[in-house]
Amino acid sequence: xxxxxxxxxxAKVRKVVAEVFKVEEGQISLQTKFMDDxxxxxxDIITLLMEFEEAFDKTIPDEDAEKLxxxxxxxxxxxxxxxxxxxx
Amino acid sequence: xxxxxxxTGLGVLSAIGQNxxxxxxxxxxxxxxxxxxxxxxxxYGDFHSQxxxxxxxxxxxxxxxxxxxxKQLDPSSLIALACSFQALDSAGLEYxxxxxxxxxxxxxxxxxxRTGVFMGTGIxxxxxxxxxxxxxxxxxxxxxxxxxxxxxxxHPIREILQQVHDRMLHARRFNPFAVSMTMPNAxxxxxxxxxxxxxxxxxxxAACASGTVAIGYGFKAVRSGELDAALVxxxxxxxxxxxxxxxxxxxxxALALDNDHPDRANRPFxxxRTGFLFSEGGGAVFVIEDLEHxxxxxxxxxxxxxxxxxxxxxxxxxxxxxxxxxxxxxLELAFADAAISAGEIDYINAHGxxxxxxxxxxxxxxxxxxxxxxxxNSTKSLIGHTLGASGAIETLVTALSILHKTTHVCRNLDNPxxxxxxxxxxxxxxxxxxxxxxxxxxxxxxxxxxxEYR
Numbered sequence: 001x002x003x004x005x006x007x008x009x010x011a012k013v014r015k016v017v018a019e020v021f022k023v024e025e026g027q028i029s030l031q032t033k034f035m036d037d038x039x040x041x042x043x044d045i046i047t048l049l050m051e052f053e054e055a056f057d058k059t060i061p062d063e064d065a066e067k068l069x070x071x072x073x074x075x076x077x078x079x080x081x082x083x084x085x086x087x088x
Numbered sequence: 089x090x091x092x093x094x095x096t097g098l099g100v101l102s103a104i105g106q107n108x109x110x111x112x113x114x115x116x117x118x119x120x121x122x123x124x125x126x127x128x129x130x131x132y133g134d135f136h137s138q139x140x141x142x143x144x145x146x147x148x149x150x151x152x153x154x155x156x157x158x159k160q161l162d163p164s165s166l167i168a169l170a171c172s173f174q175a176l177d178s179a180g181l182e183y184x185x186x187x188x189x190x191x192x193x194x195x196x197x198x199x200x201x202r203t204g205v206f207m208g209t210g211i212x213x214x215x216x217x218x219x220x221x222x223x224x225x226x227x228x229x230x231x232x233x234x235x236x237x238x239x240x241x242x243h244p245i246r247e248i249l250q251q252v253h254d255r256m257l258h259a260r261r262f263n264p265f266a267v268s269m270t271m272p273n274a275x276x277x278x279x280x281x282x283x284x285x286x287x288x289x290x291x292x293x294a295a296c297a298s299g300t301v302a303i304g305y306g307f308k309a310v311r312s313g314e315l316d317a318a319l320v321x322x323x324x325x326x327x328x329x330x331x332x333x334x335x336x337x338x339x340x341x342a343l344a345l346d347n348d349h350p351d352r353a354n355r356p357f358x359x360x361r362t363g364f365l366f367s368e369g370g371g372a373v374f375v376i377e378d379l380e381h382x383x384x385x386x387x388x389x390x391x392x393x394x395x396x397x398x399x400x401x402x403x404x405x406x407x408x409x410x411x412x413x414x415x416x417x418x419l420e421l422a423f424a425d426a427a428i429s430a431g432e433i434d435y436i437n438a439h440g441x442x443x444x445x446x447x448x449x450x451x452x453x454x455x456x457x458x459x460x461x462x463x464x465n466s467t468k469s470l471i472g473h474t475l476g477a478s479g480a481i482e483t484l485v486t487a488l489s490i491l492h493k494t495t496h497v498c499r500n501l502d503n504p505x506x507x508x509x510x511x512x513x514x515x516x517x518x519x520x521x522x523x524x525x526x527x528x529x530x531x532x533x534x535x536x537x538x539x540e541y542r
Contacts, residue, residue, distance in 0.1 A: 019156060022189045046264045047156060053261065 003082045006075060009056075013074050016051045020044060030072040052078065089313040094541055095487055096387040097179025097375025099171035099321075102481060103141045103367060103471045107174055112488050115496040116514050120470050122350040122365065129331035131255050137343030139350045140334065141367040141472035142327075146170070157191055160265040161278060162213030163325035163369065167477075168275035169282055171373035172319050176283070179375040179387060186284050194284045197385055204287035204315045205280045206306035207373075208298030208322035210476030210528070211333065212272030212291070218328040220266040222258035230256045257329045275323050279373075287315050293476070295528030296439070297398075298322050299372070300479030303536055304396035306376055316381045322480030323371035334366055340406060342443055355500035356440035356466035357447050357510060364441040365472030372480035374487075389541040391487040394521075395426025401531030408445055408527060412453040415525070418533040419457055426537045428521065430457050433537070435489055435522035437482045440466025440498075441473055446527065451506045463519065465511040469499035479526035483536055486524040490540050493519055 004012075010030065018025045021038045034040040034048070045068070049060050052074065058081050068074050098108045103121040105111025125138050148158050148166050151173045158166065176183060176195065183193035194200065233253050240246040268274060273291035280289040288309055292302040299322020306320035326333045337343050345362040346353035354365035382389060399418040403409040423430060436458065439450055454464060467482045474481060489495035494517055498510045525535040 019154075022191070047160070050159075050261070050264065051156065059261075 006079060009078050009082070010071070010075050012055050013052070013071055013078065016048065016055050017071060020047050020051055028071060030075065031070065033070045035069065056081070091311050091313055092379035093307050093310045093376055093393045094379050094382050095374050095390045095393065095538075096377050096382050097175035097177075097181065098372075098390060098484060098487070099174030099178065099374070100370070100372040100481060100484055101143070101146070101167050101170055102370040102474070103143055106144060106146070108178065108484070108488075111484075112492075115467070115470060115485060116494070118470060118497050118499050120351065120354070120499060122354070122472075124350070125331060125334065128255075129334070132330045133335055135331070135335070135338050136341060137338050137345055137363065137366065138347040139344065139353055139365065141365050143368045143370060152191065154191060159263070160269065162216040162269040162274060164209055164213055164215075164323050165269070165275045165278045167325060167369065167371040168207055168279050168321070168323045168373065171321060171323065171371045172279045172283070175319060175321075175373045175375045181375065183283060192282055192284055198285070198317055200284055200286045202287055202316040203285045204306065204309055204318040205276050205285055205289045206292065206302040206309070206318055206320040207276035207279065208292045208294070208300070208302035208476050208480065209272055209275055210293060210295050210298050210324055211326070212293070213270035213274050214333065215325055215328045216263065216266060216269040218330070218332060219259045220262050222329060223262050226256045226258045230258075279319055283319075285319070287318070294532035294534065295530050296473065296475050296478055297526040297528035297532040297534040298476035298479065299481070300483065300524065300526040300534040300536055301398060301532065303374065303376075303393075303480060303483055304398060304534055307393045307396055307536070310376055310378050313378070317375060317377040319373055320376055321371060321373035322477040323369070324475045324477040325369040326366070326475065327368045337366060344442060352500055354442055354469060354472060355502070356438070356442040356469045357451060357498060357505055358501050359503040359505050361442045361444065361447060361505075363443050364468060367472035367474040369477060370471065370474045370481060371477045372484045374480075374484070391490045391538045392541045393536060394428070394539045395422045395537035396535070397422025397425055398532070398534040400533065403531050405531075406529050408449050409531065410445060410449050412449045414531070415449070415453045415527065415533050416457060418525070418535055419453070422523070422535045422537050428537070431459055432521050433458055433462055433523055435463045435486070435495065435517070435519045437486045437489070437522065437524040438464055438466045439525055439527045440468050442466075442468065447505060450527070451508060454508060455506060461509050463495065463509055463511055463517055465495055465498045467496070469501065470496065479524065479534065482524045482526070483538070486522045486536075486538050490519050490522050490538055493517055495519065
């Protein structure tokens with residue numbers, strides 16, 4: 001499967017974030033911070049990780065949650081995981 | 089202080105109906121829903137009984153429950169929420185969004201601090217626990233096994249190891265919400281959270297009597313004036329990947345055995361009964377209110393709850409005490425509570441599981457205590473045994489039988505074990521006062537007495 005571009009990852013991340021926080025996709029940019037802007041609670045972050053895992057078919061270790069503070073962090077993190085996928 | 093307590097809202101999910109109208113129509117048509125146990129369960133055990141009553145596919149999004157929210161709730165909680173939405177709708181209690189992100193509501197015509205939730209369940213979120221347990225136990229072992237299989241080449245053992253690997257079923261991940269999904273109070277708590285209800289909120293676990301006990305305690309709280317209103321009922325979900333819960337009942341030979349005649353195997357009070365029909369689950373929830381509170385808001389009243397009684401056999405964890413002495417005492421307590429005599433009871437929704445001893449003991453008590461012409465049926469003859477939900481679903485049938493002056497037949501009752509007035513046809517019956525009784529593993533006996541509202 002072809003690797004996703006940054007724009008494609010952002011589009012999927014934005015969709016997940018909008019569903020988890022019940023906000024319009026248009027309200028979410030790369031700069032959006034989960035805690036400060038979306039008032040995320042700890043259970044929201046757990047939910048986000050679960051939904052990212054499902055959306056990108058990846059396993060995200062729980063300890064990596066603290067690295068994901070913003071949409072940009074999430075996009076970078078998922079892009080870095082995409083790069084680790086061995087090419088056939 | 090003893091306020092009158094009335095039922096003003098009804099909700100149900102069952103094998104034969106996903107709302108009250110559909111359920112009642114199915115009851116009167118003596119519908120049932122029975123199928124073979126899942127084929128893959130046969131890889132994990134030898135089952136004496138091989139039939140169950142499945143729930144139809146559920147669409148919880150029709151209750152406004154989101155995709156993510158659904159993944160964080162055990163099916164028993166989802167059933168509790170769906171039944172609660174139905175009960176509130178039927179009670180004409182409007183709910184408006186309180187918090188969009190949390191997907192919660194408030195009910196403006198109820199005082200949230202004086203409205204409680206009382207929910208019965210036998211096993212709570214056991215299916216979630218089973219699913220997470222399988223993941224924990226199997227994931228890493230399965231990965232190792234897959235690696236070893238990959239190194240086997242065309243070795244003859246490869247096929248059987250692959251089969252073992254493929255039969256190690258588990259969830260896609262360990263659900264981080266496992267604890268809040270599994271705990272038995274989850275159904276009760278989730279209803280309180282969904283509708284921002286802040287009065288007493290408790291789960292009642294008394295095995296197959298759970299639903300009856302929960303309604304009984306809600307009834308007492310409203311009658312005493314502690315609460316204006318409550319959502320009360322019972323829920324259960326019993327399916328798991330491996331049929332482990334099913335095996336628990338099958339191992340003690342509690343389940344119906346006539347596998348060759350699935351449609352006829354479930355036959356409470358029949359001489360040829362062999363056990364109960366295992367149900368995948370279900371639930372029923374009621375809105376109950378203090379009469380004055382209901383009248384003030386012009387609510388429709390379906391029936392009145394006038395008495396509750398409970399005892400414990402204090403005898404055996406799985407076997408009913410065969411003299412029925414504590415069942416008789418339970419009835420005496422309930423009659424005293426309702427200030428009526430046994431002769432005033434027109435209709436009994438029996439526990440009626442279809443097991444040898446239960447029906448024998450229950451029928452003997454009924455013969456001894458009640459009028460000869462008291463009408464009797466077993467809702468389990470239609471939907472099987474929903475364990476902790478059964479008392480609530482059967483209380484619903486009792487309320488509807490009083491309301492509509494008719495009731496459903498005892499399905500498959502070809503050779504009654506006793507000469508009692510079992511319902512054999514749907515007809516017009518003068519049902520003014522009825523009761524629903526439940527008996528649970530542990531020796532829990534509980535009964536609710538309902539009367540037409542007048």
